[in-house]
Amino acid sequence: MEKRPFVTLEKLKEITAQYPTPFHLYDEKGIRENAKALSEAFAWNKGFKEFYAVKAAPNPYLVNILKELGCGCDCSSMTELMLAHAIGCGEGDIMFSSNDTPLDEFRYAYEIGGIINLDDFTHIEALEKSIGKIPKTICCRYNPGGVFKISNDIMDNPGDSKYGMTTEQIFEAFRVLKEKGAEEFGIHAFLASNTVTNEYYPLLAGVLFELAVKLQKETGAHIKFINLSGGIGIPYRPDQEPNDIKVIGEGVRKVYEEILVPAGMGDVALYTELGRFMTGPYGCLVTTAIHEKHIHKEYIGVDACAVNLMRPAMYGAYHHITVMGKEDQPCDHMYDVTGSLCENNDKFAIDRMLPRVDMGDLLVIHDTGAHGFAMGYNYNGKLKSAEILLHEDGSFDLIRRAETPKDYFATFDGLDIYEKLIQK
Numbered sequence: 124m125e126k127r128p129f130v131t132l133e134k135l136k137e138i139t140a141q142y143p144t145p146f147h148l149y150d151e152k153g154i155r156e157n158a159k160a161l162s163e164a165f166a167w168n169k170g171f172k173e174f175y176a177v178k179a180a181p182n183p184y185l186v187n188i189l190k191e192l193g194c195g196c197d198c199s200s201m202t203e204l205m206l207a208h209a210i211g212c213g214e215g216d217i218m219f220s221s222n223d224t225p226l227d228e229f230r231y232a233y234e235i236g237g238i239i240n241l242d243d244f245t246h247i248e249a250l251e252k253s254i255g256k257i258p259k260t261i262c263c264r265y266n267p268g269g270v271f272k273i274s275n276d277i278m279d280n281p282g283d284s285k286y287g288m289t290t291e292q293i294f295e296a297f298r299v300l301k302e303k304g305a306e307e308f309g310i311h312a313f314l315a316s317n318t319v320t321n322e323y324y325p326l327l328a329g330v331l332f333e334l335a336v337k338l339q340k341e342t343g344a345h346i347k348f349i350n351l352s353g354g355i356g357i358p359y360r361p362d363q364e365p366n367d368i369k370v371i372g373e374g375v376r377k378v379y380e381e382i383l384v385p386a387g388m389g390d391v392a393l394y395t396e397l398g399r400f401m402t403g404p405y406g407c408l409v410t411t412a413i414h415e416k417h418i419h420k421e422y423i424g425v426d427a428c429a430v431n432l433m434r435p436a437m438y439g440a441y442h443h444i445t446v447m448g449k450e451d452q453p454c455d456h457m458y459d460v461t462g463s464l465c466e467n468n469d470k471f472a473i474d475r476m477l478p479r480v481d482m483g484d485l486l487v488i489h490d491t492g493a494h495g496f497a498m499g500y501n502y503n504g505k506l507k508s509a510e511i512l513l514h515e516d517g518s519f520d521l522i523r524r525a526e527t528p529k530d531y532f533a534t535f536d537g538l539d540i541y542e543k544l545i546q547k
């Protein structure tokens with residue numbers, strides 16, 4: 124499928140007249156429509172709720188859009204919990220799916236009404252130590268080990284992953300938790316990431332539903348919800364077929380009716396913790412071509428770098444690039460599109476066929492709305508960019524300003540070098 128930006132060149136010119144590149148731009152309309160499609164796809168399940176994985180785009184303005192549509196927050200750290208609390212998430216609106224968890228985070232998550240999802244058996248004792256009891260509602264994360272396959276394709280390798288409890292452990296955990304006073308249980312698993320197939324969720328659901336039936340039977344625990352977590356992917360590449368959330372919802376319904384309903388568990392609520400699927404396609408990184416270099420290869424240097432979007436450097440991930448205003452020109456030039464870090468992996472694209480790029484051209488790097496800005500860092504003393512929200516009516520707002528050198532040096536505040544560092 125052809126990938127077109129959600130923004131026009133004309134609108135970008137308007138935005139860049141006010142805010143310099145680089146910045147991440149988000150499409151409120153796309154976020155809303157997609158979130159509605161998700162709720163509709165799972166409307167058949169009475170207790171359905173999406174807990175947006177805050178780590179994917181930890182901006183309170185973005186998370187709040189999803190909150191308005193009924194989503195909660197999936198958090199895994201103190202600051203993510205603080206963000207969820209600040210936008211008004213209360214009792215039952217926060218899923219705390221952490222791992223390697225410090226005790227004070229359990230405490231804070233519990234205080235603000237979060238549901239605690241235990242990653243490990245030893246966390247039962249840790250949780251008791253930190254809050255003095257076991258909460259009435261509790262969730263356990265499951266790791267079946269082995270490899271996770273769809274037909275003959277290996278999707279991921281749970282046996283190598285650090286998350287969750289083994290089958291034996293989760294049965295024992297349910298028994299112990301019940302003895303200590305837990306009344307409502309949840310099960311959670313995240314077995315494959317960025318799946319671009321409608322089969323992942325139904326397959327995962329099958330594994331968890333069967334486990335749920337056994338757990339309820341053998342431990343007597345009342346299972347209130349099953350959390351299918353994240354993992355529904357997006358088509359980063361133009362040749363990928365996007366997931367169809369309606370088909371996914373129906374696929375899960377079929378398994379629910381085959382496994383849970385006959386076991387008398389037709390009241391189990393389904394939860395999701397999607398990140399990438401909720402915001403990924405509805406964000407892009409807008410950057411300007413500032414340098415061209417002709418050596419052994421052809422390079423286009425832009426004013427963004429891996430600090431603004433780490434996925435290509437970190438995973439070799441593909442992000443589609445549109446040269447704005449040249450959408451219909453032939454892609455007859457081969458470029459490496461680079462940032463300015465002193466790291467040769469700071470390339471947004473390698474050997475990419477694009478229309479001829481002229482200095483000053485605006486480039487849109489697609490699908491940065493999840494795990495984009497969020498993975499930013501400050502290597503080479505580079506500063507993080509602004510984030511801008513494009514509303515449905517074409518107006519736009521700065522929802523995070525760009526960092527300044529003062530932000531970069533802020534942690535020297537109070538030391539004698541600070542005043543010198545921030546004078547320029």
Ligand SMILES: *Cc1c(COP(=O)(O)O)cnc(C)c1O
Nearest residue numbers: 176220352353354396397398399
């Ligand atoms: C990262 C993460 C998610 C979201 O994953 P996506 O691939 O962005 O959907 C959900 N749950 C947990 C526990 C995670 O760590």
